[in-house]
Amino acid sequence: MQEARIAAHDLACRRGDRLLFRGVSFALAAGDALQVVGANGVGKSSLLRLMAGLARPFAGRVERQGAIGLVDERPALDPELPLARALAFWSGIDGSSHCAFEALGLDELLDVPVRYLSTGQRKRAAMARLLGQKAAVWLLDEPLNGLDVHAARAVEELTASHCAAGGIALVASHQPFALPGMTTLALQEHAA
Numbered sequence: 001m002q003e004a005r006i007a008a009h010d011l012a013c014r015r016g017d018r019l020l021f022r023g024v025s026f027a028l029a030a031g032d033a034l035q036v037v038g039a040n041g042v043g044k045s046s047l048l049r050l051m052a053g054l055a056r057p058f059a060g061r062v063e064r065q066g067a068i069g070l071v072d073e074r075p076a077l078d079p080e081l082p083l084a085r086a087l088a089f090w091s092g093i094d095g096s097s098h099c100a101f102e103a104l105g106l107d108e109l110l111d112v113p114v115r116y117l118s119t120g121q122r123k124r125a126a127m128a129r130l131l132g133q134k135a136a137v138w139l140l141d142e143p144l145n146g147l148d149v150h151a152a153r154a155v156e157e158l159t160a161s162h163c164a165a166g167g168i169a170l171v172a173s174h175q176p177f178a179l180p181g182m183t184t185l186a187l188q189e190h191a192a
């Protein structure tokens with residue numbers, strides 16, 4: 001298997017008629033973690049979308065090696081289905097079984113329709129889906145949003161284990177995210 005890698009080369013991002021940032025470069029290899037920080041609206045989510053290939057950079061290029069898993073505010077789980085069945089849809093596609101229900105505090109919620117889940121519960125469900133995906137490169141947009149202290153620690157620990165096993169984590173958040181060895185990119189320094 002090819003080793004995971006994701007890199008930004010002199011990226012610039014435009015949303016609508018506004019240039020948000022320019023000159024963003026970094027390279028992450030197996031085991032690396034980077035947190036993108038900056039005020040609301042600076043372009044953290046937009047940068048993650050560029051890295052995921054969901055939007056095109058205004059300038060520069062993205063280099064990707066290895067499967068990408070993106071967690072953002074949309075969990076891509078059928079709101080009408082009970083959580084277990086909504087996750088089973090993805091595990092059928094990913095060919096995986098979910099084993100982190102307990103760590104993520106989801107075992108009590110498996111019969112609850114996704115539409116009834118709270119913001120934090122939905123975020124935990126999205127993390128469970130990500131784990132089943134077995135993607136090498138994790139792109140986490142505000143992964144701690146809505147999580148209680150216990151769930152936040154669980155997500156930090158799962159991310160640390162992912163990196164220790166040779167995965168990559170790119171985290172966009174204005175909240176502190178505890179992960180040993182993680183470096184920081186201050187996006188406002190690249191504001192256009």
Ligand SMILES: Nc1ncnc2c1ncn2[C@@H]1O[C@H](COP(=O)(O)OP(=O)(O)OP(=O)(O)O)[C@@H](O)[C@H]1O
Pocket residue numbers: 015016017020038039040041042043044045046047174
């Ligand atoms: N489709 C769009 N068209 C035009 N402007 C957009 C579009 N989507 C987002 N923007 C603008 O781009 C800017 C950056 O948005 P983005 O969501 O990337 O910021 P962010 O740093 O992640 O913010 P937050 O911390 O609030 O999540 C914002 O000013 C937003 O209004």
